[in-house]
Amino acid sequence: MTPSEYISNIEAPERRAAFERLRAVVLDNIPDGFEECISYGMIGYVVPHRLYAPGYHCDPKLPLPFVSIAAQKNFFALYHMGVYAVPALYDWFVAEYPKHAKTKLDMGKSCIRFKKIEDIPYELVAQLLQKMTVEDWVGVYEEELKK
16 A cells, blocks of 8 residues: 555545645655655654664564554544654643644644644644654664663
Protein backbone atom coordinates (compact mmCIF):
# COMPACT_ATOMS: atom_id res chain seq x y z
CA MET A 1 0.00 0.00 0.00
CA THR A 2 1.14 3.53 -0.74
CA PRO A 3 0.31 6.70 1.22
CA SER A 4 -2.07 7.73 -1.58
CA GLU A 5 -3.85 4.38 -1.40
CA TYR A 6 -4.09 4.75 2.39
CA ILE A 7 -5.83 8.10 1.95
CA SER A 8 -8.13 6.79 -0.77
CA ASN A 9 -9.48 4.28 1.77
CA ILE A 10 -10.85 7.11 3.94
CA GLU A 11 -14.51 6.97 2.93
CA ALA A 12 -15.96 10.30 4.06
CA PRO A 13 -14.88 13.08 1.64
CA GLU A 14 -14.54 15.70 4.39
CA ARG A 15 -12.34 13.37 6.47
CA ARG A 16 -10.25 12.50 3.42
CA ALA A 17 -9.75 16.22 2.65
CA ALA A 18 -8.72 16.97 6.25
CA PHE A 19 -6.31 14.04 6.26
CA GLU A 20 -4.82 15.14 2.94
CA ARG A 21 -4.27 18.56 4.48
CA LEU A 22 -2.60 16.98 7.54
CA ARG A 23 -0.32 14.97 5.26
CA ALA A 24 0.53 18.11 3.25
CA VAL A 25 1.45 19.94 6.47
CA VAL A 26 3.75 17.06 7.42
CA LEU A 27 5.37 16.91 3.98
CA ASP A 28 5.84 20.69 3.87
CA ASN A 29 7.37 20.96 7.34
CA ILE A 30 9.26 17.81 8.21
CA PRO A 31 13.00 18.44 7.82
CA ASP A 32 14.97 17.01 4.91
CA GLY A 33 16.11 13.43 5.23
CA PHE A 34 12.96 11.82 6.60
CA GLU A 35 11.16 9.62 4.09
CA GLU A 36 7.47 8.91 3.73
CA CYS A 37 6.31 5.28 3.67
CA ILE A 38 3.69 2.97 5.06
CA SER A 39 4.85 1.94 8.52
CA TYR A 40 2.86 -0.14 11.00
CA GLY A 41 -0.27 0.30 8.88
CA MET A 42 -0.05 4.11 8.93
CA ILE A 43 1.65 6.77 6.88
CA GLY A 44 5.07 7.01 8.47
CA TYR A 45 8.04 9.34 8.25
CA VAL A 46 11.25 7.50 8.96
CA VAL A 47 15.01 7.85 8.95
CA PRO A 48 16.02 5.65 6.02
CA HIS A 49 18.77 3.07 6.33
CA ARG A 50 21.01 5.13 4.04
CA LEU A 51 21.09 7.80 6.78
CA TYR A 52 20.92 5.49 9.80
CA ALA A 53 22.14 2.01 8.86
CA PRO A 54 21.32 0.26 12.19
CA GLY A 55 17.59 0.84 11.67
CA TYR A 56 15.02 0.36 14.40
CA HIS A 57 16.38 -1.64 17.35
CA CYS A 58 13.14 -3.66 17.66
CA ASP A 59 13.55 -4.84 14.06
CA PRO A 60 16.76 -3.61 12.37
CA LYS A 61 15.30 -4.43 8.94
CA LEU A 62 12.95 -1.49 9.47
CA PRO A 63 14.03 2.14 9.17
CA LEU A 64 14.01 4.26 12.32
CA PRO A 65 10.45 5.60 12.85
CA PHE A 66 9.88 9.23 13.77
CA VAL A 67 6.37 10.47 12.93
CA SER A 68 3.23 8.70 11.76
CA ILE A 69 -0.26 9.85 10.89
CA ALA A 70 -3.33 7.65 10.97
CA ALA A 71 -7.02 7.96 10.23
CA GLN A 72 -8.80 5.92 12.88
CA LYS A 73 -12.56 5.41 13.08
CA ASN A 74 -13.20 8.20 15.59
CA PHE A 75 -10.11 10.40 15.32
CA PHE A 76 -6.95 11.24 13.45
CA ALA A 77 -3.69 10.48 15.21
CA LEU A 78 -0.28 12.07 14.97
CA TYR A 79 2.46 9.96 16.53
CA HIS A 80 5.62 11.96 17.19
CA MET A 81 8.45 10.03 18.81
CA GLY A 82 10.33 13.23 19.66
CA VAL A 83 7.49 14.37 21.93
CA TYR A 84 7.74 11.02 23.70
CA ALA A 85 11.54 11.07 24.04
CA VAL A 86 12.31 14.74 24.72
CA PRO A 87 10.58 16.18 27.82
CA ALA A 88 11.28 19.79 26.79
CA LEU A 89 9.57 19.21 23.43
CA TYR A 90 6.60 17.60 25.17
CA ASP A 91 6.36 20.54 27.60
CA TRP A 92 6.54 23.04 24.72
CA PHE A 93 3.78 21.25 22.82
CA VAL A 94 1.47 20.98 25.83
CA ALA A 95 1.96 24.69 26.60
CA GLU A 96 1.39 25.77 22.98
CA TYR A 97 -1.63 23.59 22.26
CA PRO A 98 -4.24 25.80 24.00
CA LYS A 99 -3.00 28.79 21.98
CA HIS A 100 -3.83 26.97 18.73
CA ALA A 101 -6.86 24.82 19.52
CA LYS A 102 -10.32 25.23 20.99
CA THR A 103 -10.48 21.66 22.24
CA LYS A 104 -8.77 19.99 25.18
CA LEU A 105 -5.52 18.21 24.33
CA ASP A 106 -6.07 14.46 23.93
CA MET A 107 -2.62 12.92 24.11
CA GLY A 108 -0.84 9.72 25.07
CA LYS A 109 2.93 9.22 25.27
CA SER A 110 3.58 9.93 21.60
CA CYS A 111 0.04 9.96 20.24
CA ILE A 112 -1.86 13.20 19.71
CA ARG A 113 -5.51 12.52 18.88
CA PHE A 114 -7.71 14.89 16.91
CA LYS A 115 -11.39 13.93 17.31
CA LYS A 116 -12.86 16.88 15.40
CA ILE A 117 -11.30 17.44 12.00
CA GLU A 118 -12.29 21.09 12.04
CA ASP A 119 -10.18 21.61 15.18
CA ILE A 120 -6.85 20.23 13.94
CA PRO A 121 -4.18 22.86 14.78
CA TYR A 122 -2.29 22.60 11.50
CA GLU A 123 0.01 25.54 12.26
CA LEU A 124 1.05 23.98 15.58
CA VAL A 125 1.66 20.63 13.86
CA ALA A 126 3.86 22.48 11.35
CA GLN A 127 5.85 24.10 14.15
CA LEU A 128 6.27 20.77 15.97
CA LEU A 129 7.59 19.08 12.84
CA GLN A 130 10.18 21.80 12.27
CA LYS A 131 11.74 21.35 15.73
CA MET A 132 13.73 18.15 15.16
CA THR A 133 16.08 17.24 12.30
CA VAL A 134 17.13 13.75 11.32
CA GLU A 135 20.42 14.33 13.13
CA ASP A 136 18.59 15.52 16.27
CA TRP A 137 16.30 12.49 16.26
CA VAL A 138 19.10 9.96 15.72
CA GLY A 139 21.06 11.56 18.57
CA VAL A 140 18.08 11.41 20.94
CA TYR A 141 17.32 7.85 19.87
CA GLU A 142 20.89 6.67 20.46
CA GLU A 143 21.01 8.35 23.88
CA GLU A 144 17.76 6.60 24.85
CA LEU A 145 19.16 3.24 23.72
CA LYS A 146 22.12 3.66 26.08
CA LYS A 147 19.83 3.96 29.12
